[in-house]
Amino acid sequence: MNVGDAMNIGARGDAGTRELPEVADTEAFGAALATLLRAGDLVILDGPLGAGKTALTRGLAAGLGVGGRVSSPTFIIARAHPPGGPEQPGLIHVDAYRLGGLDDLDALDLDTDLDESVVVVEWGEGVAERLVDEYLLVRLRRDDLSEVRQVSWEWVRND
Ligand SMILES: Nc1ncnc2c1ncn2[C@@H]1O[C@H](COP(=O)(O)OP(=O)(O)OP(=O)(O)O)[C@@H](O)[C@H]1O
Numbered sequence: 001m002n003v004g005d006a007m008n009i010g011a012r013g014d015a016g017t018r019e020l021p022e023v024a025d026t027e028a029f030g031a032a033l034a035t036l037l038r039a040g041d042l043v044i045l046d047g048p049l050g051a052g053k054t055a056l057t058r059g060l061a062a063g064l065g066v067g068g069r070v071s072s073p074t075f076i077i078a079r080a081h082p083p084g085g086p087e088q089p090g091l092i093h094v095d096a097y098r099l100g101g102l103d104d105l106d107a108l109d110l111d112t113d114l115d116e117s118v119v120v121v122e123w124g125e126g127v128a129e130r131l132v133d134e135y136l137l138v139r140l141r142r143d144d145l146s147e148v149r150q151v152s153w154e155w156v157r158n159d
């Protein structure tokens with residue numbers, strides 16, 4: 001069973017927008033995205049403080065079936081979650097907020113091969129996209145007066 005299936009967000013390569021009324025919806029959206037992702041993919045999460053970037057990553061981790069608890073990696077910069085099984089990608093969760101730049105993800109010296117994982121970078125816009133030819137850009141927006149989040153996503157190719 002995959003909790004993400006119910007959300008019907010289309011195929012890999014598609015763009016879209018969605019309203020996420022509460023945190024469970026943001027997690028379900030992350031799980032839905034996971035069904036489109038494969039090892040070596042980069043996901044850049046953009047959005048202000050408290051927008052739900054980590055909540056979305058929690059859903060992504062659940063959808064991918066990776067191990068370990070997702071938490072805000074603020075103090076550790078990056079966390080590697082092991083794959084849930086053979087032939088499945090792991091998840092590398094990076095918080096770029098404290099990083100001046102991210103010239104090379106290898107510089108994080110993770111004990112994991114990036115090609116074997118999905119890499120998700122909070123605050124990654126302007127920092128991580130040049131590491132790859134194509135990435136999934138996910139933007140979260142919030143209205144201070146309500147819990148509702150707006151998410152938009154698109155696959156972006158570097159020229
Ligand atoms: N619709 C929603 N989607 C996501 N989170 C929500 C929603 N409604 C309320 N919340 C709450 O907003 C907070 C989002 O926190 P989260 O850590 O995921 O944000 P973040 O974007 O990662 O923040 P930071 O910039 O500090 O890393 C949580 O406390 C969550 O419960």
Ligand SMILES: [Mg+2]
Nearest residue numbers: 053054072122
């Ligand atoms: Mg966060």
